[in-house]
Structures are given as structure tokens and as C-alpha cells.
Amino acid sequence: xxxxxxxxxVQFALTAGTHFLFVALTLGLATxxxxxxxxxxxxxxxxxxxxxxxxxxLYVVNYAVGIVTGLVMEFQFGLNWAGMxxxxxxxxxxxxxxxxxxxxxxxxxxxxxxxxxxxxLNRWLHLTLIWVVTLTAYLSAYFVLVANGWxxxxxxxxxxxxxxxxTDVGALLGNPTALLAFGHVLFGGLLxxxxxxxxxxxxxxxxxxxxxxxxxxxxRTGLLTVILAVMPVVMLxxxxxxxxxxxxxxxxxxxxxxxxxxxxxxxxxxxxxxxLAQVAAGVxxxxxxxxxxxxxxxxxxxxFRRWLERGRVFHVTMIVALPLPYxxxxxxxxxxxxxRQPWMVYGVLKTRDALSxxxxxxxxxxxxxxxxxxxxxxCVNVWLLARFARRGPQEPGLGAGAASAPAPVMTPTF
Amino acid sequence: xxxxxxxxxxxFTAGYLVLAGADIGVGMLLPWLGRDQDERRLVIASFAxxxxxxxxxxxxxxxxxxxxxxxxxxxxxxxxxxxxxxxLAGWVMRDMGLWLRGRVDAPRWRGWCDGAIVAGSWALAxxxxxxLGSLLVSAMSGGTGLNAGTVLGLPLAxxxxxxxxxxxxxxxxxxxxxxxxxVPVRYAVSGAVLVAVAVAAGSGLSWSDxxxxxxxxxxxxxxxxxxxxxxxxxxxxxxxxxxxxxxxxSYL
Numbered sequence: 001x002x003x004x005x006x007x008x009x010v011q012f013a014l015t016a017g018t019h020f021l022f023v024a025l026t027l028g029l030a031t032x033x034x035x036x037x038x039x040x041x042x043x044x045x046x047x048x049x050x051x052x053x054x055x056x057x058l059y060v061v062n063y064a065v066g067i068v069t070g071l072v073m074e075f076q077f078g079l080n081w082a083g084m085x086x087x088x089x090x091x092x093x094x095x096x097x098x099x100x101x102x103x104x105x106x107x108x109x110x111x112x113x114x115x116x117x118x119x120x121l122n123r124w125l126h127l128t129l130i131w132v133v134t135l136t137a138y139l140s141a142y143f144v145l146v147a148n149g150w151x152x153x154x155x156x157x158x159x160x161x162x163x164x165x166x167t168d169v170g171a172l173l174g175n176p177t178a179l180l181a182f183g184h185v186l187f188g189g190l191l192x193x194x195x196x197x198x199x200x201x202x203x204x205x206x207x208x209x210x211x212x213x214x215x216x217x218x219x220r221t222g223l224l225t226v227i228l229a230v231m232p233v234v235m236l237x238x239x240x241x242x243x244x245x246x247x248x249x250x251x252x253x254x255x256x257x258x259x260x261x262x263x264x265x266x267x268x269x270x271x272x273x274x275x276l277a278q279v280a281a282g283v284x285x286x287x288x289x290x291x292x293x294x295x296x297x298x299x300x301x302x303x304f305r306r307w308l309e310r311g312r313v314f315h316v317t318m319i320v321a322l323p324l325p326y327x328x329x330x331x332x333x334x335x336x337x338x339x340r341q342p343w344m345v346y347g348v349l350k351t352r353d354a355l356s357x358x359x360x361x362x363x364x365x366x367x368x369x370x371x372x373x374x375x376x377x378x379c380v381n382v383w384l385l386a387r388f389a390r391r392g393p394q395e396p397g398l399g400a401g402a403a404s405a406p407a408p409v410m411t412p413t414f
Numbered sequence: 415x416x417x418x419x420x421x422x423x424x425x426f427t428a429g430y431l432v433l434a435g436a437d438i439g440v441g442m443l444l445p446w447l448g449r450d451q452d453e454r455r456l457v458i459a460s461f462a463x464x465x466x467x468x469x470x471x472x473x474x475x476x477x478x479x480x481x482x483x484x485x486x487x488x489x490x491x492x493x494x495x496x497x498x499x500x501x502l503a504g505w506v507m508r509d510m511g512l513w514l515r516g517r518v519d520a521p522r523w524r525g526w527c528d529g530a531i532v533a534g535s536w537a538l539a540x541x542x543x544x545x546l547g548s549l550l551v552s553a554m555s556g557g558t559g560l561n562a563g564t565v566l567g568l569p570l571a572x573x574x575x576x577x578x579x580x581x582x583x584x585x586x587x588x589x590x591x592x593x594x595x596x597v598p599v600r601y602a603v604s605g606a607v608l609v610a611v612a613v614a615a616g617s618g619l620s621w622s623d624x625x626x627x628x629x630x631x632x633x634x635x636x637x638x639x640x641x642x643x644x645x646x647x648x649x650x651x652x653x654x655x656x657x658x659x660x661x662x663x664s665y666l
Contacts, residue, residue, distance in 0.1 A: 089480065102637060
């Protein structure tokens with residue numbers, strides 16, 4: 001526990017991991033909710049409107065954790081990794097700046113308007129809002145992956161007096177390690193949302209709750225999403241192997257060459273990625289195999305309404321399958337990030353040199369504080385998500401708004 | 415270019431302090447403005463539609479620091495480590511209290527959430543007061559990092575409460591607003607004071623040393639300036655939609 005480098009790394013891993021668990025669903029579910037609301041707005045059918053409210057409510061419950069973990073992550077760069085902003089901040093900071101100003105600002109402002117503006121705004125304007133929220137969420141993911149992609153494969157910069165300066169904006173924004181990862185994450189998010197819809201719908205259909213039509217439609221949406229996303233996600237994942245760092249996948253002549261080069265320039269070190277990276281890659285691929293199996297089942301079941309509504313084994317399968325995309329994504333990130341070690345910026349800056357020189361005590365205190373805080377938040381929010389999902393669409397807090405909420409009894413105080 | 419970036423950072427920091435400063439202040443005053451849970455829900459509804467759009471001003475300000483002034487990121491954030499941790503912890507607590515309050519229908523749950531909102535708002539205001547105080551003292555003496563200003567600045571937290579009272583005065587229903595009106599305050603005045611403190615605090619920082627070299631600085635500054643009208647319009651739409659006094663509880 002006493003090693004500040006390890007503490008700072010684990011803290012970042014926990015923050016980013018928690019962030020991504022919730023963000024992945026946010027990305028995918030926003031898209032599906034936007035599609036549901038589009039159908040509801042065009043068709044005017046009550047069932048689509050109720051679907052939008054029910055899944056929208058779960059989207060909002062899920063969103064809150066993504067926000068607060070994201071905030072802490074943004075500041076953690078400055079807190080724990082000051083060496084990074086000192087050396088490469090001149091490049092790495094730019095996509096983060098664009099993310100906050102161009103994407104997140106709009107996303108957050110319009111999400112507030114979407115949540116609280118139900119029944120107050122014109123329905124077409126209200127529909128536009130959720131689409132803007134969805135697209136800016138994608139834009140946000142893109143910019144964050146530009147920053148991360150640059151850590152994996154630094155391009156478009158030059159080092160001068162020990163500081164990186166950005167020389168080629170196009171190379172930074174068009175970095176294949178960013179673009180491919182963005183596509184991979186985008187479909188990963190959709191896959192997660194697809195499994196989420198299928199699992200929650202499976203629960204209700206299995207319990208034979210009153211909402212058969214709503215959950216049959218939701219099940220269909222979920223299955224279709226899974227079917228459509230499961231192949232692109234693996235193709236965009238595989239395409240990234242073309243840009244894989246030689247030391248990440250261990251062994252081979254290329255890895256030995258890279259190792260020799262690093263040793264010549266930076267002195268001896270463990271330049272091969274830790275074994276954990278390979279294990280994580282294996283877990284990710286195994287999860288995908290299981291997901292593609294479920295997708296085949298989904299493809300078979302899809303046209304048969306009776307099976308969708310009554311297939312008990314099928315319902316249980318979909319409920320049990322819910323963790324698959326989550327495990328795959330966390331494993332994928334472990335592969336990507338642990339596999340880059342010992343580098344913070346591959347071939348440029350070592351992780352240990354990026355650490356702030358605040359004392360162990362300070363880093364330990366912040367580690368304990370945020371780990372506790374996030375553990376509590378994650379538990380509470382997972383519990384709430386499950387609770388709202390189980391309760392079904394009877395009490396949609398979202399959009400019920402002022403109209404149906406009982407007016408508070410105001411007692412005159414003066 | 416550097417000047418444009420400083421102006422953009424000033425705009426976003428000022429935007430945060432004026433807009434989010436008010437909802438932080440209302441959070442600090444929650445036990446006084448709302449005397450039971452129903453009243454407190456109404457007090458929260460006064461800023462609920464805005465708080466998401468308010469806190470992003472700080473997220474963007476931090477983004478501009480990262481993109482245009484990476485040198486500041488480590489002197490400031492690393493130098494003021496304990497304060498930034500307190501600020502973040504307060505922010506997270508407050509936000510979770512707000513998000514979670516309406517999720518479970520039980521008085522004890524709401525009591526806990528109200529506690530988190532109040533404690534988080536106070537922590538946030540005190541952390542900001544300390545950060546601003548530290549910067550003000552550095553501006554006078556040179557150098558950044560923790561200094562006497564972190565303690566001397568603490569009374570600045572009262573500014574947030576004062577500003578929050580000004581906001582509550584025109585957003586809450588008449589009878590609740592009367593409680594806020596016992597404090598002599600105008601939203602515009604307290605907002606202007608907050609901006610003045612922030613500008614004074616920023617005046618002592620050595621911007622040229624902290625600025626990014628190469629195209630990162632111009633890309634950040636120009637993009638921010640270009641999208642600013644759009645961002646203001648988006649925020650304007652929120653304010654226009656939820657104008658006037660709040661009369662009934664909202665989603666939170």
C-alpha cells in the first residue's frame with residue numbers, strides 16, 4: 001500500500017473503470033432512448049412514449065455516476081499525474097479541452113433541459129434535445145479517445161526542451177488508435193445497451209408482469225441492437241491489432257527490437273507488458289465468443305413473438321448474459337492500458353516519471369477518500385438501477401413532472 | 415492568442431462562479447430556506463434545471479487550463495492538492511445528494527440526501543474560498559501553492575451563501591423567498607463581487623510561463639471562442655424555459 005506510484009495507478013484504474021462501466025451504458029442507451037422517442041413522436045403511440053420514459057429514467061439514473069467519476073478523472077491528471085502535464089500537457093490537454101467545451105458542455109446543458117423540460121417544451125424540440133445529447137456524448141467519447149489514442153501512439157508532435165508541442169492537429173485528431181477505438185467503444189456501448197434492454201425485458205416477461213407489449217418491443221429492440229453490434233465491435237477491435245505496440249502482445253522479433261531500442265534510449269527496464277495484459281485480452285475475446293453465441297440465439301428467436309414472450313429458458317439466458325459486455329469492456333481497457341506499461345506515453349514518458357511529487361500520505365488519503373466514495377456510489381446506483389428496472393414503467397419519475405406530482409402542502413410561516 | 419485564451423478562461427471561471435455559485439449558496443442555506451422536506455424539495459427545484467448546465471462551466475474551465483495552460487494544471491492543481499481533493503469530494507457528495515434524493519420515497523433517505531447536499535455545498539464553498547484566498551495571497555506575494563491565504567480566504571465562503579440568497583429571492587415562491595430576503599442582497603451585486611474576486615485571484619498567475627507551446631494553445635482558444643455564442647444560446651434556452659418563480663417540485 002505504501003507505494004505512491006501503485007496507489008496513483010490503482011486510483012486511476014478504479015476511477016476510469018467505474019466511469020466506463022456507467023458511460024458505456026450511457027452511450028448505447030442514449031441512442032436507443034433517442035430512437036424510441038423518435039418513434040413515439042412520429043407515431044404518437046402511447047406504448048412508445050412509455051418506453052421512452054421507462055428507459056429514459058434508467059438512462060438518467062445511470063448517467064449520474066458517469067458524471068461524478070468523470071469529474072474526478074479530469075482533475076486526477078493534475079493531482080496525481082503532474083509529470084504528464086509538465087512534459088506532454090501541451091499536446092494531451094488539447095483534446096481534453098475540446099471535449100469539455102465542444103461536447104460535454106452542450107451535452108450536459110441539453111440533458112438538463114431534456115430531463116426537466118418534459119411537458120414544457122414543444123415535443124419536436126424535446127426530441128431534438130435527446131439527439132443532441134446523444135451526438136455530443138459520441139463527440140465526447142471521440143475526444144477522450146483522441147487523448148487516449150495519443151498515449152498509445154503519439155503522433156503530430158515534437159519534443160523541444162523536454163516539452164511536447166503539437167505540430168500537426170490533423171495527425172492528432174485522425175490518429176487510427178483513436179478512430180478505431182472510438183468505433184470499438186461506440187459499438188461496445190450499443191452492445192451493452194442491447195444486453196441491458198434484453199435482460200430487463202427478460203425479467204419482466206419471465207415474471208409475466210402486466211407490461212407484455214412494452215417489454216416484448218423492448219426485447220426486440222435489445223436483441224436487434226445486439227445482433228447489429230456484435231460483429232462491428234469485433235472487427236473494429238481486430239483492426240486495432242494493426243497498430244498494436246510491439247511490446248504489448250509479448251514475444252517476437254519486433255518486441256525484441258523495440259526492447260533494444262528503448263534500452264538504448266532510456267536505460268534498462270521491464271519493457272514487456274505485464275502478463276495481466278494478455279490475460280485480459282483472453283477474457284475479452286472469451287466474452288465476445290459468449291456474446292456472439294447469445295446473438296445467434298437472438299437471431300433465431302427474433303421473428304417468433306410467442307418465444308419472445310414465453311421462452312423461460314431464453315429469458316433466463318438473457319438475464320444471465322447481462323455481465324458479459326461489462327466484463328469484456330473492463331478486460332479490454334486492462335489490455336489497452338496495462339499493456340502500455342511501463343509507459344504513460346508510449347516511447348516518450350514513463351508512468352513513474354509522470355507521477356506528482358506530492359507525498360505518499362496525501363496520495364493515500366485521496367485514494368482512500370475517493371475509493372470509499374465511489375464504492376458507495378456504485379453500490380447505491382446499481383441497487384437503484386435494479387430497483388427501478390424491476391418496478392417497471394408504473395412509476396416513471398421522468399417526465400411525470402409538475403403535472404402529476406402532488407403539490408406540497410405549504411404552511412404559512414409568517 | 416495567449417490573451418484570447420486568458421479571456422476564455424476568465425469567461426468560463428466567471429460563468430461558473432456566478433451561475434454555480436448561486437446553486438452552491440442555495441445548497442448551503444437549504445436548512446434555513448426549507449424547514450421541512452417538502453419545502454426543501456421546492457428549494458432544490460429552484461435550481462434543479464440549472465445545476466447540470468452550471469457545473470459544466472467549471473469542467474470547461476478545467477479543460478481550457480489543460481489545453482491552453484498545461485503549466486498551470488500542475489502548479490495549481492498539484493500545488494493545492496488537499497484543497498482540490500476537498501473541492502471534488504464536496505462536489506461529488508452534493509451532486510449525489512441531488513440526484514439520489516427523489517429516488518427512494520422514505521423520509522430517512524431524503525434526510526441523508528439533504529445532509530449530503532448541505533455538507534457538500536459547504537465543503538465546495540469552503541474549498542473555493544480557500545483556493546481563491548491562496549491565489550489572492552500569491553498574487554500579492556508571488557508564488558503559488560498552499561499559503562496563509564488558504565486560511566485567510568475561508569470567510570470568502572460567505573460570498574456563496576450571500577449569492578445563493580440573492581438567487582433564492584427571485585426563484586422561490588413568495589413566502590419562502592421572504593426568508594432569503596432577510597439578508598440584504600441583489601443577485602447582480604453578489605455575482606459581480608464573485609467575478610471581481612476571481613479576476614483579482616487570477617491576476618497574479620504567470621500566464622506566459624504556463625501556456626502551451628505550438629498549436630494546442632491556438633486550437634483551444636479559437637475553438638472555445640468560436641463555440642461560445644452557441645454555448646451561451648444553449649444556456650439561454652434553459653434560463654428562458656425555466657424563468658420565473660418555481661411553484662411546484664421538479665424531477666429531483
